[in-house]
Amino acid sequence: xxxxxxxxxxxxxxxxTKVETIRYYERIGLLSAPARTPGNYRAYTAEHxxxxxxxxxxxxxxxxxxxxxxxxxxxxxxxxxxxxxDTIAKQHLAEVDRKISDLQALRRELNHMITQCDCGTVADCxxxxxxxx
Amino acid sequence: xxxxxxxxxxxxxxxxTKVETIRYYERIGLLSAPARTPGNYRAYTAEHxxxxxxxxxxxxxxxxxxxxxxxxxxxxxxxxxxxxxDTIAKQHLAEVDRKISDLQALRRELNHMITQCDCGTVADCxxxxxxxx
DNA sequence: CCTTGACCCTGTAGTTGCTACAGGGTGCAT
DNA sequence: ATGCACCCTGTAGCAACTACAGGGTCAAGG
Numbered sequence: 176x177x178x179x180x181x182x183x184x185x186x187x188x189x190x191x192t193k194v195e196t197i198r199y200y201e202r203i204g205l206l207s208a209p210a211r212t213p214g215n216y217r218a219y220t221a222e223h224x225x226x227x228x229x230x231x232x233x234x235x236x237x238x239x240x241x242x243x244x245x246x247x248x249x250x251x252x253x254x255x256x257x258x259x260x261d262t263i264a265k266q267h268l269a270e271v272d273r274k275i276s277d278l279q280a281l282r283r284e285l286n287h288m289i290t291q292c293d294c295g296t297v298a299d300c301x302x303x304x305x306x307x308x
Numbered sequence: 309x310x311x312x313x314x315x316x317x318x319x320x321x322x323x324x325t326k327v328e329t330i331r332y333y334e335r336i337g338l339l340s341a342p343a344r345t346p347g348n349y350r351a352y353t354a355e356h357x358x359x360x361x362x363x364x365x366x367x368x369x370x371x372x373x374x375x376x377x378x379x380x381x382x383x384x385x386x387x388x389x390x391x392x393x394d395t396i397a398k399q400h401l402a403e404v405d406r407k408i409s410d411l412q413a414l415r416r417e418l419n420h421m422i423t424q425c426d427c428g429t430v431a432d433c434x435x436x437x438x439x440x441x
Numbered sequence: 442c443c444t445t446g447a448c449c450c451t452g453t454a455g456t457t458g459c460t461a462c463a464g465g466g467t468g469c470a471t
Numbered sequence: 472a473t474g475c476a477c478c479c480t481g482t483a484g485c486a487a488c489t490a491c492a493g494g495g496t497c498a499a500g501g
Contacts (some may be wrong), residue, residue, distance in 0.1 A: 182448080182449075183448090183449070184447090184449080194449085198450095198451095213455065214449080214450095215449080216448090216449055216450080217450090245457065290445085293455095
């Protein structure tokens with residue numbers, strides 16, 4: 176590998192991404208295909224490292240690959256207003272809020288079910304009862 | 309369809325389940341295969357209705373199909389202790405708790421990012437900045 | 442010079458829990 | 472007899488990876 180270029184494994188280590196995942200991102204067009212060495216190895220640049228870091232950070236924050244694709248496209252138009260970006264982020268926040276409250280409702284039900292159970296036999300298990308029609 | 313038997317569409321309506329989903333549950337062995345009419349239609353009994361209701365209720369509470377399979381198996385051994393059931397439910401509760409706190413952490417980060425953004429141009433968007441390396 | 446081992450390549454299939462067809466058959470009412 | 476709602480099988484698609492199989496490449500050590 177030439178100086179200034181990274182092998183796929185290096186890129187993976189630096190971004191905490193599995194090699195297969197990087198190839199997957201390339202296949203679906205999220206990460207551009209890098210140049211190849213004479214031995215047909217992918218040779219990544221610092222630019223790729225930046226993009227992939229961005230992608231991984233956004234994934235960690237729960238953005239979908241489609242949302243990330245949009246964010247990446249938008250982030251290249253430096254002079255545009257960032258309203259669209261704000262919109263994506265706010266939509267995502269709303270989704271997260273919804274998921275949290277769904278899970279909290281579910282948690283209450285589960286917890287109620289569990290605290291009812293005296294742990295005798297299955298025949299009088301309140302958990303099974305709660306699930307049965 | 310004979311009296312006391314349900315067609316797949318009826319079963320679906322009564323349990324709020326898509327017909328394809330019911331066939332899927334049969335394929336993966338979660339719901340037993342019903343008898344067939346002379347015309348090769350599935351003919352479900354009240355027993356199937358009970359099982360499917362159980363499955364759907366458990367799904368609504370976020371149990372995985374594997375967990376539900378275990379719950380169904382256990383719920384048939386009426387005389388056994390219900391410890392194992394309790395364990396599955398508690399494991400699931402712990403998972404839900406973990407998901408909630410992950411989402412809450414994520415929510416804080418997202419919210420912070422969004423409140424920083426003045427909505428000028430992309431070039432000085434705090435959201436993009438927060439995601440960039 | 443040769444071998445070993447770590448790395449890389451492509452291509453395909455599996456995961457979870459469904460959902461959506463395509464291309465046909467059944468059953469009942471008009 | 473014909474229209475229509477319903478049923479059948481089988482296959483492929485979704486998200487976002489993950490896990491092989493079956494090979495090729497490259498640098499270091501003997």
